[in-house]
Amino acid sequence: MRKNYGERVFQAFLWLLVGFFSLLVLLPVWNIVVLSLNDANDAAKGGVTLWPRAFSLENYKVVFQYPQIFNSFWISISKTFLGVTTHVLFCSMVAYAMSKKHLMGRQWFIRLGIVTMFFGGGLIPSFLLMKSLGLLDNYLIYIIPAVFSFYDMIILMNFFREIPDSLEESAAIDGASTYYIFWRIILPLSMPVLATIALFNGVGQWNDYMTAKIYINNPDLHPVQMFLYKIIVQEEASKLNHAASVIVMPTTARSLQLATMVITTAPIVMVYPFLQKYFVKGMMVGSVKG
Amino acid sequence: MVPQRPFWERWKKQAALQSFVWPGILFILIFSYIPMYGIVIAFQDYTVVDQISNSKWVGLDKFAAFLNDQQFWRAVGNTIAISIGKLAIGFPAPIILALLLNELRARRFKKFTQTVSYLPHFLSWVILGGMLVSWLATDGILNQLLMALGVIQKPIAYLVKPDYYWAIAVLSEVWKEMGWGTILYLAAMSGIDPTLYEAAKVDGAKRLQQVWHITLPSIRGIIALMLVLAVGGLLGSNLDQALVLQRPLNLKKSEVIDSFVFKLGIQQGDFSYATAVGLFTSVIALGLILFTNFVTRKLNDRSIF
Numbered sequence: 001m002r003k004n005y006g007e008r009v010f011q012a013f014l015w016l017l018v019g020f021f022s023l024l025v026l027l028p029v030w031n032i033v034v035l036s037l038n039d040a041n042d043a044a045k046g047g048v049t050l051w052p053r054a055f056s057l058e059n060y061k062v063v064f065q066y067p068q069i070f071n072s073f074w075i076s077i078s079k080t081f082l083g084v085t086t087h088v089l090f091c092s093m094v095a096y097a098m099s100k101k102h103l104m105g106r107q108w109f110i111r112l113g114i115v116t117m118f119f120g121g122g123l124i125p126s127f128l129l130m131k132s133l134g135l136l137d138n139y140l141i142y143i144i145p146a147v148f149s150f151y152d153m154i155i156l157m158n159f160f161r162e163i164p165d166s167l168e169e170s171a172a173i174d175g176a177s178t179y180y181i182f183w184r185i186i187l188p189l190s191m192p193v194l195a196t197i198a199l200f201n202g203v204g205q206w207n208d209y210m211t212a213k214i215y216i217n218n219p220d221l222h223p224v225q226m227f228l229y230k231i232i233v234q235e236e237a238s239k240l241n242h243a244a245s246v247i248v249m250p251t252t253a254r255s256l257q258l259a260t261m262v263i264t265t266a267p268i269v270m271v272y273p274f275l276q277k278y279f280v281k282g283m284m285v286g287s288v289k290g
Numbered sequence: 291m292v293p294q295r296p297f298w299e300r301w302k303k304q305a306a307l308q309s310f311v312w313p314g315i316l317f318i319l320i321f322s323y324i325p326m327y328g329i330v331i332a333f334q335d336y337t338v339v340d341q342i343s344n345s346k347w348v349g350l351d352k353f354a355a356f357l358n359d360q361q362f363w364r365a366v367g368n369t370i371a372i373s374i375g376k377l378a379i380g381f382p383a384p385i386i387l388a389l390l391l392n393e394l395r396a397r398r399f400k401k402f403t404q405t406v407s408y409l410p411h412f413l414s415w416v417i418l419g420g421m422l423v424s425w426l427a428t429d430g431i432l433n434q435l436l437m438a439l440g441v442i443q444k445p446i447a448y449l450v451k452p453d454y455y456w457a458i459a460v461l462s463e464v465w466k467e468m469g470w471g472t473i474l475y476l477a478a479m480s481g482i483d484p485t486l487y488e489a490a491k492v493d494g495a496k497r498l499q500q501v502w503h504i505t506l507p508s509i510r511g512i513i514a515l516m517l518v519l520a521v522g523g524l525l526g527s528n529l530d531q532a533l534v535l536q537r538p539l540n541l542k543k544s545e546v547i548d549s550f551v552f553k554l555g556i557q558q559g560d561f562s563y564a565t566a567v568g569l570f571t572s573v574i575a576l577g578l579i580l581f582t583n584f585v586t587r588k589l590n591d592r593s594i595f
Contacts, residue, residue, distance in 0.1 A: 046429035094314030097307040121325025122568035124555040148317040178306035207414030
């Protein structure tokens with residue numbers, strides 16, 4: 001009996017600690033959502049924490065009136081879609097060939113790639129390369145340099161190796177070409193790992209602002225994360241506010257930032273709980289590379 | 291043994307496979323190896339109008355220049371201070387959280403906490419930066435909380451006060467990555483043989499003794515591995531984070547090596563100088579990784595590569 005009592009106290013204690021940690025993550029995020037839904041001038045007085053004091057959708061209305069934001073959302077969505085598709089296809093093609101032990105030059109390529117995982121040219125030489133390739137201020141900077149990753153290739157290669165050879169051999173006897181086998185047998189059998197790579201790559205593309213910050217000056221080519229960076233760090237929100245309203249200012253620079261942040265994060269937060277198992281699996285796959 | 295067929299014949303037989311792999315090789319050569327060659331400008335006086343081939347060679351001048359540059363040493367100091375903070379708090383934090391979660395019997399609550407704790411990992415640094423601006427503002431949630439508790443009398447503008455920057459950089463990264471970091475440890479813990487715990491219970495081991503004598507030793511390998519990776523990254527800084535949280539007023543404490551290189555090279559166009567700084571730090575980082583890997587190999591009989 002006594003032992004049981006001690007165990008219960010222990011569990012209650014754990015519950016409290018872990019619960020406190022969950023609140024530490026959730027409450028600050030919730031606070032942001034609440035602030036974005038509160039009247040801006042009211043929020044500026046302070047004291048809005050867990051529930052809107054003066055509920056208002058005005059911030060969202062103003063943000064959606066700003067033409068720049070639609071454009072940057074379009075850039076984000078299109079580059080994420082294009083980037084993920086080309087990345088997954090390109091990496092799996094290379095990985096499929098690399099999963100064949102008899103591929104000539106295989107060891108040579110592995111060595112070439114492993115070096116790049118530990119040493120690189122760094123920021124400036126890469127920048128000069130992109131410049132000479134004409135990728136500065138060019139939409140393709142989001143796609144081309146991101147099309148291949150040696151790390152992802154290794155993960156895919158390890159997965160393809162597990163697929164029984166007999167499947168491919170019987171198809172080859174029936175006269176299927178390498179291309180056919182890759183498209184019709186290998187890829188459909190690899191959906192779980194393809195989904196995992198696609199998800200990580202997709203989140204990376206969606207969240208990336210650095211590429212735009214380094215290589216893109218033209219604001220028409222900025223994705224929504226860069227748009228946000230500008231209004232948060234470079235205080236462009238005031239401009240945005242002026243564009244929206246002439247006489248009374250129902251919004252403040254801060255409130256517009258908050259609304260844009262919530263809109264930008266919403267897609268990830270909405271899909272994430274459903275895809276959590278893929279993310280966790282991907283983390284595991286990556287950790288047992290070899 | 292069957293004699294190998296001639297090179298050309300074998301090649302023709304796998305031409306399709308070769309056509310799959312060559313784009314990858316070309317990609318690596320162009321996007322990884324050309325920049326490695328580009329490092330030579332660290333030893334030149336390279337400007338935008340020059341070619342690498344006809345730039346003037348200046349030997350180690352650029353290295354001598356930054357080693358005498360106070361701005362450089364300031365960035366090094368900040369980078370190391372922030373990295374050590376991240377190591378000291380951010381390394382044990384996920385291990386402790388994983389231990390707590392592992393002992394927790396309420397399964398649904400555990401699942402819920404895991405889902406919640408992974409979430410910040412998927413927020414971009416821009417978003418987190420915006421959130422920090424709001425939380426740390428003079429009318430933000432942190433000041434309100436501290437004033438309600440009576441810890442401070444007047445609100446503090448945390449982001450523009452240099453003295454708070456290191457703490458902000460360290461704690462925000464820990465907040466973001468702590469939950470995500472538990473995944474590997476939890477997986478390692480779920481692989482522990484349950485009969486070990488049963489035997490310990492029979493022997494009268496208490497809960498904490500079980501944690502100390504069974505759980506922790508069982509995940510020792512993965513802890514060592516993560517430590518090697520963390521130490522290898524000591525000179526690396528989070529450029530995403532730095533560029534979002536830097537303000538002109540906190541630069542004294544917020545300028546890190548990566549942001550220093552970024553500003554010199556991309557914004558001021560001092561390519562040779564910035565490349566020299568970048569080369570210097572990446573060579574040291576490489577050395578750190580090789581060294582820590584060597585140490586763990588000696589200690590553990592295993593290594594990452």
